[in-house]
Amino acid sequence: MKRSRRSARRENEAWPEGAVVETVEPGPAEQDDETQEAAGWKTSTAGLTGLARLARLGAWALIASGPVMGVLALLSSSAPAQSAPKPQAAVESTAATGPAGFAQLFVGSYLEAGEGTEKNLAPYYSGSIALTHPAGTRSALRTQVMDAREVSSGYWSVTVAVNVAAKSKKGGYTDAGVQYFRVAVQSTGSTTGNDTPGYTAVSLPAQVASPRSLKPGDLGYPTSRGSGTADPASDAAASFLKAYVAGQGELDRYTAPGVRLSPVTPTPYSVIKLTGVQDDSSDSADNKVPGDGVRRRLLVSVDATDADGNTFPLMYALGLTARAGRWEVSSLDDAPATAAQSKPSSAPNAQAPAARGSAASSSGS
Known part of the structure; x- marks a missing residue:
């Protein structure tokens, strides 16, 4: 009773004086909704209880399988992938200097050896050999390696060109021309570290045909000026070469501004x-100096005579540029121009940019 009175008193105090409080009873629809919600909550709760059990079981399964999965991951990372190609061992390539030099020495000794001197080939070839021709029948005047290929690791094929001198029946030697020999050379030592590799020939030299030579292309100098100096360009080239290789005059008198060339010293010749x-001009009769900046390429042949009276033919490729009514040497070319590099224009003296002094200096100094 006391509690009922206290509750009623509190309710009366919560509402203002004179206010009417009505109590609304829930309708049938609302009672149905509440009943369904209660039933649904009970059903969801029951369903969630089963899901929770499954989740706990899955968690324990993951925990239990963790070590197994870690071991499998370690094994899969250490094993090579089946799709990845297996790396192949690289073939170590040594420099060709050693096999090439060995082949040159072997071919020289082979040509000069003969009956009774087979032991001279022992440092190069360990196989048995019996020579029947007299020693010194042939001699190697000069040898030059033309090709050196490493056919496999430490195994070389070397082609040597030899200028051979053949001994005649009268005792003198005649030039037998350039002959070619191929030698198989094998490395016998380590090519790494501080060890010096050794070499041996696996067989005697094989004489082979000369390598195919290329046919030289046409040079870019279609016009011949002859051997006279009436042409101003020819005269300028001759004066320049006299100063360059014979010490006759100063080079600065015949070179274009900015071009720095040094004469050949000591002076090898006295007469040029x-x-x-x-030249690359299309007009052979043009003997006039064109306007400033016109260029011309010359291929000049000379006979150079030394102090002892010996004469030697020489050939120079020069670039000339016109300036102030005269030709000046603007370049001493490294090599004669080919037809593809020098195309004569339809006009006899077409304008072209002047040669740069830095280029001429680098190629001719």
């Missing part, structure tokens, strides 16, 4: 004679 001039 012009024997032929070819």
